[in-house]
Amino acid sequence: MSIVELQQVSRHFTKGRQTVEVLNGIDLNIEEGDFLALMGPSGSGKTTLLNLIGGLDQPTSGSVEVAGRQLVGLSSRKLAQWRSRNIGFIFQFYNLLPILSARRNVELPLLLTRLGGRQRRRNADVALTIVGLADRASHKPGELSGGQQQRVAIARAIVADPRILVCDEPTGDLDRETADEILDLLELLNREHGKTIIMVTHDPKAASHARHTLYLDKGNLVREAA
Amino acid sequence: MKSFPLIWSNLFRRRVRTFLTLFSIIAAFLLFGLLRSIAGAFEMGVNVAGVDRLMVSPKYSMVDGLPISHLAQIEAVEGVAEATHMTWFGGTYQNPTNFFPKFPVQPRVYFDLYSEYIIDPLQLDAFERIRTAAVAPADLAEQYGWRIGDRIPIEGDIWLRGDGSDLWEFELVGTYTVRDDESTFASFLFNYEYFDEARIPETQGIVSNFVVRVTDPDQAGEISARIDAQFENSINPTRTATEEEANRQFAAQVGDIGLIMNSILSAVFFTILLLTANTMTQALRERIPELAVLKTLGFTDRRVALLVLLESVLLCGLGGALGIAMSGFALQALGPELEGFLGQIEMTAATTLSGVGIALLLGVVVGLNPALSARRLQVVEALRK
Numbered sequence: 060m061s062i063v064e065l066q067q068v069s070r071h072f073t074k075g076r077q078t079v080e081v082l083n084g085i086d087l088n089i090e091e092g093d094f095l096a097l098m099g100p101s102g103s104g105k106t107t108l109l110n111l112i113g114g115l116d117q118p119t120s121g122s123v124e125v126a127g128r129q130l131v132g133l134s135s136r137k138l139a140q141w142r143s144r145n146i147g148f149i150f151q152f153y154n155l156l157p158i159l160s161a162r163r164n165v166e167l168p169l170l171l172t173r174l175g176g177r178q179r180r181r182n183a184d185v186a187l188t189i190v191g192l193a194d195r196a197s198h199k200p201g202e203l204s205g206g207q208q209q210r211v212a213i214a215r216a217i218v219a220d221p222r223i224l225v226c227d228e229p230t231g232d233l234d235r236e237t238a239d240e241i242l243d244l245l246e247l248l249n250r251e252h253g254k255t256i257i258m259v260t261h262d263p264k265a266a267s268h269a270r271h272t273l274y275l276d277k278g279n280l281v282r283e284a285a
Numbered sequence: 286m287k288s289f290p291l292i293w294s295n296l297f298r299r300r301v302r303t304f305l306t307l308f309s310i311i312a313a314f315l316l317f318g319l320l321r322s323i324a325g326a327f328e329m330g331v332n333v334a335g336v337d338r339l340m341v342s343p344k345y346s347m348v349d350g351l352p353i354s355h356l357a358q359i360e361a362v363e364g365v366a367e368a369t370h371m372t373w374f375g376g377t378y379q380n381p382t383n384f385f386p387k388f389p390v391q392p393r394v395y396f397d398l399y400s401e402y403i404i405d406p407l408q409l410d411a412f413e414r415i416r417t418a419a420v421a422p423a424d425l426a427e428q429y430g431w432r433i434g435d436r437i438p439i440e441g442d443i444w445l446r447g448d449g450s451d452l453w454e455f456e457l458v459g460t461y462t463v464r465d466d467e468s469t470f471a472s473f474l475f476n477y478e479y480f481d482e483a484r485i486p487e488t489q490g491i492v493s494n495f496v497v498r499v500t501d502p503d504q505a506g507e508i509s510a511r512i513d514a515q516f517e518n519s520i521n522p523t524r525t526a527t528e529e530e531a532n533r534q535f536a537a538q539v540g541d542i543g544l545i546m547n548s549i550l551s552a553v554f555f556t557i558l559l560l561t562a563n564t565m566t567q568a569l570r571e572r573i574p575e576l577a578v579l580k581t582l583g584f585t586d587r588r589v590a591l592l593v594l595l596e597s598v599l600l601c602g603l604g605g606a607l608g609i610a611m612s613g614f615a616l617q618a619l620g621p622e623l624e625g626f627l628g629q630i631e632m633t634a635a636t637t638l639s640g641v642g643i644a645l646l647l648g649v650v651v652g653l654n655p656a657l658s659a660r661r662l663q664v665v666e667a668l669r670k
């Protein structure tokens with residue numbers, strides 16, 4: 060069953076009189092439970108595509124159906140609510156809130172749920188345990204290494220139990236060894252927890268952790284066996 | 286409020302900046318609490334009134350003064366039972382913060398007219414007999430530790446002595462109390478005759494106003510008109526009113542004090558507004574990526590805007606509450622010092638509530654623009670940077 064279904068998706072940016080056609084008529088199906096690596100040269104539109112799947116952006120034309128919902132035409136408010144339930148985001152530079160402890164960072168998505176304070180804290184601790192950082196719950200991001208910060212970010216992405224994780228170069232800022240740990244963790248989330256993962260990466264070794272790899276080039280997708 | 290820890294910790298992102306801002310807000314509201322309470326005391330202190338007493342003042346300005354020769358004419362007006370005069374002395378006892386009203390008066394008539402002032406008859410005799418005599422309200426004497434027989438030096442400012450000195454010395458011969466403790470204007474009184482002889486000759490014979498007791502309080506209006514008619518075409522026209530009205534007119538002039546204080550406060554709040562708005566705008570700019578992350582996580586535009594707005598309301602509300610609380614404490618500490626001349630000074634509920642209201646309003650005004658920017662923030666654009 061497809062959890063992501065893009066049909067003839069185009070995304071153009073207009074700046075002044077110039078129009079940049081970043082994505083041109085993309086068709087893409089991703090099965091639930093897949094772990095997909097998305098590769099391509101810099102500026103090829105990987106992030107743009109990820110933003111469309113994650114409900115952060117709207118296509119110029121085409122249909123974007125994710126987790127059973129047509130995202131095209133949804134209001135910004137509806138999209139926000141949808142994101143909070145269905146998508147976990149992981150970024151290259153972690154994007155944690157520096158003023159909050161790891162636990163409070165992980166707890167953020169739960170502020171949008173009906174859970175009470177104690178339950179929120181418990182869920183945050185469970186998520187931190189899954190990523191192996193239970194003992195750092197009260198540390199602030201500045202007191203953690205890059206790899207640890209990315210784990211916190213992963214905990215934050217999974218704490219509300221979304222079906223899809225969207226990762227934009229999650230290991231781009233990490234050394235090889237730490238990157239492998241993070242990738243192992245993502246694999247675990249895919250295999251053991253059934254998360255569908257879509258990961259943009261430059262790194263062929265990172266892509267090798269995925270089940271499939273797609274290449275994006277000049278606005279078109281090229282499928283290649285993993 | 287689930288997001289409270291988030292809002293709260295945002296305030297401490299830049300401790301120094303937050304504390305400086307908070308400190309300014311506290312200072313502004315401390316000033317607000319003090320000035321409003323003092324203005325309130327001015328407005329309150331003027332409700333004292335004797336129903337059967339009229340006050341004859343210069344028609345145009347309180348500072349003009351009237352010739353003492355008016356007294357005989359006033360006494361001759363039909364319906365006037367008794368009249369005397371008072372002169373605002375000004376002056377300083379030891380230092381300017383020791384403020385209490387001082388008047389040279391005609392001892393006997395004055396205490397007749399102000400029948401609510403109670404004095405020992407022997408002391409009143411002494412007051413009349415001794416040239417440099419003075420009497421004081423008992424609580425004032427207690428406050429400054431004066432004993433009967435003490436010499437009390439007052440430095441003159443309005444009235445200088447004919448001998449070139451500005452030092453007036455009085456001998457305390459008695460104290461008086463106020464029945465029902467009604468008046469807040471109980472004053473330091475001394476002998477007019479001595480005052481008049483001793484002051485610079487050109488200024489002799491000038492008094493501030495006349496106090497009149499009428500035979501029939503119901504006729505007060507007509508009697509007032511008759512008194513004023515007497516002087517209408519003289520070079521010193523008068524305006525006569527019941528003591529209550531006169532006090533109200535005094536309050537109207539004092540009202541300018543309220544106006545001045547409000548002007549000061551407006552300036553202060555305007556400065557605080559700019560300062561805090563600047564802080565908030567800066568705080569927002571630094572945080573754009575983080576707000577974008579919150580939106581990514583599913584925080585709606587409205588919710589993110591609200592977080593920013595509440596942060597500003599929290600900061601201003603906190604500063605306002607602390608400032609007002611501090612002014613409450615300050616008034617308790619300073620109150621006894623000031624009460625001598627202003628009557629009861631206290632933080633009223635109205636002052637407290639309006640202070641808190643202004644603080645919250647300040648928070649909204651200051652936070653509105655950053656909140657709207659936060660609302661408009663486009664996630665994708667913000668994350669690209």
Ligand SMILES: Nc1ncnc2c1ncn2[C@@H]1O[C@H](COP(=O)(O)OP(=O)(O)O)[C@@H](O)[C@H]1O
Nearest residue numbers: 072079081100101102103104105106107108666
């Ligand atoms: N909001 C935008 N406005 C204008 N141009 C954009 C915008 N977002 C992306 N682009 C352009 O689209 C192209 C693809 O960007 P992106 O998706 O970030 O590439 P990638 O992630 O593959 O490096 C780039 O040329 C970029 O400049």
Ligand SMILES: [Mg+2]
Nearest residue numbers: 105106107227
């Ligand atoms: Mg990118």
